[in-house]
Amino acid sequence: xxxxxxxxxxxxxxxxxxxxxxxxxxxxxxxxxxxxxxxxxxxxxxxxxxxxxxxxxxxxxxxxxxxxxxxxxxxxxxxxxxxxxxxxxxxxxxxxxxxxxxxxxxxxxxxxxxxxxxxxxxxxxxxxxxxxxxxxxxxxxxxxxxxxxxxxxxxxxxxxxxxxxxxxxxxxxxxxxxxxxxxxxxxxxxx
Amino acid sequence: xxxxxxxxxxxxxxxxxxxxxxxxxxxxxxxxxxxxxxxxxxxxxxxxxxxxxxxxxxxxxxxxxxxxxxxxxxxxxxxxxxxxxxxxxxxxxxxxxxxxxxxxxxxxxxxxxxxxxxxxxxxxxxxxxxxxxxxxxxxxxxxxxxxxxxxxxxxxxxxxxxxxxxxxxxxxxxxxxxxxxxxxxxxxxxxxxxxxxxxxxxxxxxxxxxxxxxxxxxxxxxxxxxxxxxxxxxxxxxxxxxxxxxxxxxxxxxxxxxxxxxxxxxxxxxxxxxxxxxxxxxxxxxxxxxxxx
Numbered sequence: 278x279x280x281x282x283x284x285x286x287x288x289x290x291x292x293x294x295x296x297x298x299x300x301x302x303x304x305x306x307x308x309x310x311x312x313x314x315x316x317x318x319x320x321x322x323x324x325x326x327x328x329x330x331x332x333x334x335x336x337x338x339x340x341x342x343x344x345x346x347x348x349x350x351x352x353x354x355x356x357x358x359x360x361x362x363x364x365x366x367x368x369x370x371x372x373x374x375x376x377x378x379x380x381x382x383x384x385x386x387x388x389x390x391x392x393x394x395x396x397x398x399x400x401x402x403x404x405x406x407x408x409x410x411x412x413x414x415x416x417x418x419x420x421x422x423x424x425x426x427x428x429x430x431x432x433x434x435x436x437x438x439x440x441x442x443x444x445x446x447x448x449x450x451x452x453x454x455x456x457x458x459x460x461x462x463x464x465x466x467x468x
Numbered sequence: 469x470x471x472x473x474x475x476x477x478x479x480x481x482x483x484x485x486x487x488x489x490x491x492x493x494x495x496x497x498x499x500x501x502x503x504x505x506x507x508x509x510x511x512x513x514x515x516x517x518x519x520x521x522x523x524x525x526x527x528x529x530x531x532x533x534x535x536x537x538x539x540x541x542x543x544x545x546x547x548x549x550x551x552x553x554x555x556x557x558x559x560x561x562x563x564x565x566x567x568x569x570x571x572x573x574x575x576x577x578x579x580x581x582x583x584x585x586x587x588x589x590x591x592x593x594x595x596x597x598x599x600x601x602x603x604x605x606x607x608x609x610x611x612x613x614x615x616x617x618x619x620x621x622x623x624x625x626x627x628x629x630x631x632x633x634x635x636x637x638x639x640x641x642x643x644x645x646x647x648x649x650x651x652x653x654x655x656x657x658x659x660x661x662x663x664x665x666x667x668x669x670x671x672x673x674x675x676x677x678x679x680x681x682x683x684x685x686x687x688x689x690x691x692x693x694x695x696x697x698x699x700x701x702x703x704x705x706x707x708x709x710x711x712x713x714x715x716x717x718x719x720x721x722x723x724x725x726x727x728x729x730x731x732x733x734x735x736x737x738x739x740x741x742x743x744x745x746x747x748x749x750x751x752x753x754x755x756x757x758x759x760x761x
Contacts, residue, residue, distance in 0.1 A: 295476035296469050317470060318506040331575040337505045341476045342520060407658050408570025
C-alpha cells in the first residue's frame with residue numbers, strides 16, 4: 278500500500294505492507310534511524326515519536342494508519358542542523374544519558390510534557406516518562422534533565438507557543454491540519 | 469515485521485465497517501491498537517483483515533444525553549482525561565484514567581478499545597461496571613444497548629458477536645450535589661496490570677446520610693465485579709460500618725492465583741482496597757465540614 282506521511286514537516290511517500298509498523302517504516306524506508314527499535318511491542322518506549330505533538334509508540338501503529346498526522350521524530354527536534362534543542366542540551370548538561378538507547382524516546386516525551394507544562398513537578402515528570410524504560414541512568418539524571426530544561430525554557434524570554442492538542446476531529450485528521458501550526462513548530466522546533 | 473500478513477481497510481462509515489466485519493469472521497476492528505498490535509506482534513492474534521475505525525467521526529466525542537455521559541468508542545483516553553465535561557460529570561473516571569497504561573499509550577488508546585478488550589484488570593471496564601454504564605453496540609441490523617455487567621462475560625470475553633462494533637459507552641451521571649469518589653489499585657509497577665483495583669462512588673443527602681453507593685472491584689474475578697454495598701444506604705456511614713459491609717460482601721469472593729498474586733492475597737487486598745476506596749469517597753463527599761468518623 279502507498280502511504281504519504283508527514284514527518285518533521287515534510288511529506289514522504291512510502292510503499293509498505295499493511296503489517297509494517299510506523300517505526301520500521303521510519304527506520305527502513307525514510308532512513309530516520311533516530312527512533313530506536315527496542316521491544317517492538319509497546320513496553321519500552323524507545324520508539325516514541327510525537328503524533329500531532331503527543332508522545333506515542335511508533336511500534337504500536339502501522340504506517341498505513343499514520344497518514345494525515347504530524348509526525349515528529351528525534352531528527353525533527355533540533356532548531357537547525359548541527360544544533361540541539363533545549364531539551365536535548367539539558368540531557369547533555371545533566372548527564373541524562375549513558376548508552377543513549379532510550380534517549381530519543383525520553384527527549385521526545387520530555388519535549389511533549391514541556392509543551393504542555395511550563396513548570397512540571399517532579400511527580401509530573403516521573404509520570405510523563407513512566408512509559409520509557411532506561412537501563413543505565415537510574416532515571417535520576419533524566420528527571421533532573423527535564424527539570425533543568427523546563428527551567429531554561431522558562432528563562433528563554435521567548436513567547437512559548439503551546440501546542441493545544443484538542444480533540445481533533447476526523448475531518449481534521451484527514452486534512453492533516455492542526456491548530457496553530459506553522460513551519461517551525463511542525464518541525465518540532467520553537468518559534 | 470513481526471505480525472503475520474493482513475489486509476488493511478479503512479471504512480467510510482460505521483455501516484460499512486459492520487458489513488465488512490459481518491462478511492469475514494476473521495476480520496478484526498482496530499482503533500488505537502495499543503493492545504491489539506502487541507498481540508499481532510506476538511502472533512497471538514492473526515486476523516485476515518484489520519478494519520480501522522479510528523477516524524469514524526460518528527464514533528468520536530463526548531456528550532451529555534439522558535442523564536448519562538456518552539463517550540464515543542474511538543475517543544482517545546487522553547481526550548477523556550482532558551475533557552471538561554468528563555471532569556465535571558464523571559469524577560470516578562477521571563480518578564481511574566491515570567492508572568490506564570502510560571501517558572503515551574493513553575494518547576492512542578481508546579475508551580471503546582479498552583471496553584471491547586475486556587481485560588479483567590482494566591480500569592475503564594471497572595468504572596463502567598461500578599457505575600452501571602451501558603455499552604452501545606452496532607451491527608448490520610442496527611444498534612442496541614447492553615448493561616456493562618451483562619456485556620463482560622469473562623477474561624477478554626464480551627457479548628460482542630462477529631460483525632458487531634462497540635460504538636459508545638454511556639456512563640450514568642449522578643445528579644446529587646454531594647458526590648465523592650475513590651480509586652485504589654496495586655500492581656507490580658506503576659501502570660502495570662492491576663492485581664486488585666477498587667472504584668467507589670457515593671452520594672450524600674444534606675444531613676450526610678448516604679443516598680447512593682457503588683463499589684466495583686477489578687483484577688479479582690474473570691471481569692470487573694460490582695459489589696453490593698446497599699446496607700450503607702440511608703445510614704450516616706462510619707469507618708466501622710464501611711469496613712463491616714465490604715468485608716461481608718467480599719468474604720465469598722471467587723478469585724484465582726497466578727504468578728503475581730495468590731487468591732488469598734487478592735481476596736484480602738480486595739477487602740482492604742474496597743474499604744479504602746469507599747472511605748475516600750465518603751470523606752470527599754463530606755468535605756471539610758465534617759470528616760468521616
